[in-house]
Amino acid sequence: MSEDDDWFESAVGDGDDDTDSDDTDFTDDGSDDADGEGSPFDADESARSDDGGDGSPFDGGSDSPFEGGDDSGGFGDGSADEGATPFGGDDAAFAETDGASDETPFGGGSDDDSPFGGGGEAGGDGELFDDDFASAFGSAGGGGGGGSSEFDDEDFESDLPRLDLGIEGLDNMIQGGIPRRHLIVTIGSAGTGKTTFGLQFLHHGLEKEDTEKAVFITLEQSHDAIMATADEHDWNFERHEEEDDLAIIDLDPVEMANSLQNIQAELPELIEDFGADRLVLDSVSLLEMMYNDQAKRRTQVFDFTRSLKKAGVTTMLTSEASESHEYASRHGIIEYLTDAVVHLRYVRQETRETRMAVEIQKIRNANHSRETKPYEITDEGISVYQQANIF
Numbered sequence: 032m033s034e035d036d037d038w039f040e041s042a043v044g045d046g047d048d049d050t051d052s053d054d055t056d057f058t059d060d061g062s063d064d065a066d067g068e069g070s071p072f073d074a075d076e077s078a079r080s081d082d083g084g085d086g087s088p089f090d091g092g093s094d095s096p097f098e099g100g101d102d103s104g105g106f107g108d109g110s111a112d113e114g115a116t117p118f119g120g121d122d123a124a125f126a127e128t129d130g131a132s133d134e135t136p137f138g139g140g141s142d143d144d145s146p147f148g149g150g151g152e153a154g155g156d157g158e159l160f161d162d163d164f165a166s167a168f169g170s171a172g173g174g175g176g177g178g179s180s181e182f183d184d185e186d187f188e189s190d191l192p193r194l195d196l197g198i199e200g201l202d203n204m205i206q207g208g209i210p211r212r213h214l215i216v217t218i219g220s221a222g223t224g225k226t227t228f229g230l231q232f233l234h235h236g237l238e239k240e241d242t243e244k245a246v247f248i249t250l251e252q253s254h255d256a257i258m259a260t261a262d263e264h265d266w267n268f269e270r271h272e273e274e275d276d277l278a279i280i281d282l283d284p285v286e287m288a289n290s291l292q293n294i295q296a297e298l299p300e301l302i303e304d305f306g307a308d309r310l311v312l313d314s315v316s317l318l319e320m321m322y323n324d325q326a327k328r329r330t331q332v333f334d335f336t337r338s339l340k341k342a343g344v345t346t347m348l349t350s351e352a353s354e355s356h357e358y359a360s361r362h363g364i365i366e367y368l369t370d371a372v373v374h375l376r377y378v379r380q381e382t383r384e385t386r387m388a389v390e391i392q393k394i395r396n397a398n399h400s401r402e403t404k405p406y407e408i409t410d411e412g413i414s415v416y417q418q419a420n421i422f
Contacts, residue, residue, distance in 0.1 A: 191396055194243075194309075194345060197235020198228070200415030201373075204391060204400040209371060213395065214336055215347045216315070216365050219375030220357070223387060224408045225349040226252070226260065228375070229311035231412040232347050234266045236309045237276055243308035244276050246344075250284040250317040257281070264412050278305060288321035291331060295338035302342040310339070314349040319362045329364050336368045352376070358392070370395040378405075389415055 193208030202208065209215060219225045229247070236243030249257055257279050261268040271277035287294065302310065312318075315332065322328035339346045348369065353359040357376050359366070366372045372392035379385045390403045406415040 193397075195235060197231055198413050198415060200404065200406070200417040201389060201391075201413075203417050204402070204404070204415070205394060206398040208397070209345065209394065210396050211345050212340070212343055213345060213370035214339060214368070215345075215371040215373065216350050216360070216369040217347060217373045217375060218350045218352050218358075218360050218366065220352045220377065223375035223377065224406075224413055225375060226257075226313050227264075227408055228373075228413055229313050229347050229349055230257070230261055230266070230268075231264075233277070233309050233311055234261070234264075234268075234412070237271050242276050244306045245271075245278075246302065246305065246307045246310045247277070247279045248310070248312045249279070249281050250287060251313060252281065254279050254281045264410060278307075284317040284321060287318060291318075291335065295335050298338050299342035302344050307342075307344050310342075310344045310346045312346070312348050314351060315365050316349075316351040316361045319364065325362075328362060332364055333368055336365075366392070371397075375406075378403075 191210040194211055195202045195208050196205070217225050217228050226249075233245035233247060237245055247257060252260075258268055268277055268279070272279070318335070319328055319332055322331055336348075348365060350360040350365050352374075353361050353363065358374060371394040374390045374392055376388055376390075377385055378388045386405050387407065388403045389406050391399045391401065404415050404417055405419050406413055
């Protein structure tokens with residue numbers, strides 16, 4: 032490994048110098064005879080003929096599927112002598128006459144062979160759906176008798192391991208917590224607390240009785256600036272660093288873009304060696320800005336997020352909001368590549384002071400509130416007021 036690639040080991044210990052940086056690839060990977068007998072378009076038996084020819088499918092002859100003749104195979108008028116017409120007559124598939132056939136698949140008759148019921152006694156041996164509609168789905172949705180239409184929240188809960196974000200009030204808006212190994216993106220404009228959000232996410236894991244190791248990668252601020260922010264909230268990151276539970280890595284975004292191939296090749300192994308449970312990248316927007324071509328930008332960011340998924344660590348990315356759309360990231364990419372999206376934004380009203388609001392846009396495999404709630408940044412970090420309304 033070259034000296035320029037020593038971006039992680041200085042913070043988390045010695046890495047594997049045998050990593051081959053060249054291993055990562057960024058490449059986005061009728062009729063048999065048109066004039067012969069039997070042609071639906073020839074002159075003698077034209078499909079559009081109205082002269083009553085026996086071979087015309089649209090005429091009124093005895094073989095017409097649209098008429099009620101004896102040999103009609105199509106759309107007759109429902110008379111009793113139509114034979115096999117599917118929309119009428121004794122053998123009609125959709126008949127509603129008193130003399131409906133035993134063969135009708137949609138009911139109308141009394142035969143038990145109808146898969147959708149419609150006639151005879153409900154719950155016949157041949158019915159696909161009987162009176163208890165839920166029974167057709169076995170145990171799905173609780174599969175109870177009585178045809179209950181109610182679904183409990185727990186019916187939608189998955190068995191994936193979960194973790195809390197550590198944001199007071201916001202965790203209550205997420206039923207059961209964020210599934211582990213998910214990629215989360217927090218999108219917001221300047222001053223909404225994205226960096227504080229990420230640091231608080233790590234702090235919550237570090238303070239657990241069973242400590243969850245954490246990595247913070249910053250492309251915007253220095254190591255000292257991050258430590259100062261943590262000290263303002265009395266999170267004691269210095270102690271966690273000394274105990275080898277926390278690694279703070281400050282990278283120049285140009286350096287990271289130039290070394291991205293090496294970084295994403297090495298990152299999963301280095302995270303595993305460190306034993307990280309939580310990781311924050313602040314911010315992915317600076318990485319996106321290094322690429323002018325939209326297709327290449329999307330490919331590079333996709334490959335990077337895929338390497339994080341491979342690392343098996345629960346990751347939070349921060350992203351600047353679009354200047355033209357507060358509910359989108361700057362480049363409109365990262366929200367489609369992540370499992371959860373949280374929006375931090377300003378709410379400005381003429382008659383009231385400016386307030387900050389949080390909204391959960393999506394969390395895969397987890398139920399969550401879709402309400403917009405106010406929050407504040409205090410000495411203890413971000414606090415969401417779940418019981419309050421923003422308007």
